[in-house]
Amino acid sequence: MSMPTPPFLKIRGLKTHFPVEKGLLVRKTVATVKAVDGIDLDLNQGEILGLVGESGCGKSTLGRTILQLIEPTQGSVHLNGRCLTELKGKALRESRKDFQMIFQDPYASLNPRMTVYDTLAEALLSHQSIPKSELSQRVGQWMNRVGLSPRFIKKYPHEFSGGQRQRIAIARALVVEPKLLIADEAVSALDVSIQAQIINLLARLSKEMNLTMIFISHDLSVVKHIADRIAVMYLGKMVELGSAESLFDHPRHPYTQALVSAVPIPDPSRERTRRRMLLPGDPPSPMHPPSGCSFHPRCPHAADACQVAFPEWVQEGDRSIACSRLEVVP
């Protein structure tokens, strides 16, 4: 009898809480922000998961917690059978080549005083030994791979455009041949035509390298395009998870429905006739999240029970939804 293969990335009960302190001399914790509040997630190798939600929902914090850039308050992260949350010091540093991250603003994450060569060579050397004679050839190969001409090898970040800088950031993250890549709003700051180039690049490289990727973005149409599955977050909790296309076309959770209906469609006739679900108010503060299902104050379908406890997960095919009112949700 064969054992079922364990998921490549396994996240269980992950919580990241930040204390809010007050007081000038004696610091007292007056509240906690539950940025990530109990996330369970499984990813297979080579899978791309899109993580969406509004600002402040904890999607970036979740990404950083998975990569151990922020210490979790509770819970565990296993990558390829290895527990990341237990790693410390040298062991953690050495295993970092397995999980890498790219950020929204490549100018902030690239050292302005280092040329492309310096940046990529440092990353290459940090995890393997390469003879110096081969180094510039390897850097050149990687530049080609991300669509940069190797003749720019001696240039500094400020000499590149935003899209090219993002290519450098991608190359730097991938030269160490990671197993897991987290892209945090990696294309959000780019113009449409450049955005498409970078999405294509990420999709191609992830296939070539069999990368497992978490693609964090607030832009649902971008996520739909690149991801296999999408997870929707609201105030630190996941509320819906399902395959990218079906989740976008038939959202089930009322929050996902509102989110999808608010995405502008570049088609005037469809845009004019579609029904938009306008949510009242702003997302509540994560410092004082509403009780029960935290979406209930803005939810058009909420009932009394929604205020009491966070709803049980409901399975509908390959879709999971955290809503107890599904029978009344259209």
Added chain:
Amino acid sequence: MALLKLSDLKTFFHTRAGVVRAVNGVSFSIEKGETLGIVGESGSGKSVACYSLMGLIPKPPGKIESGQALFDGEDLLQMSEAQLNRIRGRRIAMIFQDPMTSLNPYLRIEDQLIEPLLLHGLADKHGARKKALEMLEKVGIPGAARRIRMYPHEFSGGMRQRVMIAMALITEPDLLIADEPTTALDVTVQAQILELIKSMQQQLNMAVIFISHDLGVVAGFCDRVNVMYSGQIVESGHTDAIFTHPSHPYNQALQRSIPALQAKGQELFTIEGQPPDLTRPVSGCAFAARCVHASHACSQTSPHLECVDEGHWSACLRVQQHEITLAP
């Protein structure tokens, strides 16, 4: 007569790196109550064109080289600072991407809201306060009477945007210039703010120039659209026509690169190369180097906007000469 008629605007920046031709011969007009969208990528000159109208270009290094902007028959570009001050904030108002560029962090919301009314002598202090409260309620701030005494930092991003809109519209302007007003907002809040601008526009019969890089927002919001590339308008027409009958290869390519319109899993359509360096004069069409339809003539002759269909203008030589037809 058009409310605003801009012709042949050229705004250049004289920098140490050379002359940046940010806006290079832009003409458009807008009628009362109309919504005109200006779309283009960063550096296409869409914001600079509108800042030039308002006299907000830092000079130096900026310089308005030529052009005329007739607002109700008067040329905005020839006005003195004092003359402009009587129009800015009263008849033409502007809102920005970041509300904190308009809001003073040190002042209560109330004091900021009444300022335009007092400045333009439209009300006394008592009347202005009353109007400010009304306006705050109109833009949908819950508990307006209490919140009017608060400071900008006590508001969320979407709420600040509402306050900025209240401030811009309190003088009931004829024209609102909105520069990427929803770009920094989440989609659900963006939908709320667009709805608000639309309803205020109908109440005041106000014209809106809506600058955006997001074709999706423009599709649902604007009557007409100008597509800008490299400091020039390359296509102009009714929103429907812009999307269903693109008449410039750049507009077509831009729409094809939007993930929302493409089949999942396929490689996204991309425009090869980079936008041109604005410090170098281009001979011929600025888009020719990246255009899949470009012919030899495109890199020789500078194109101009020409009418290709009723109310639809294109600056593509090959479209003008019926050599190519573009599908959406």
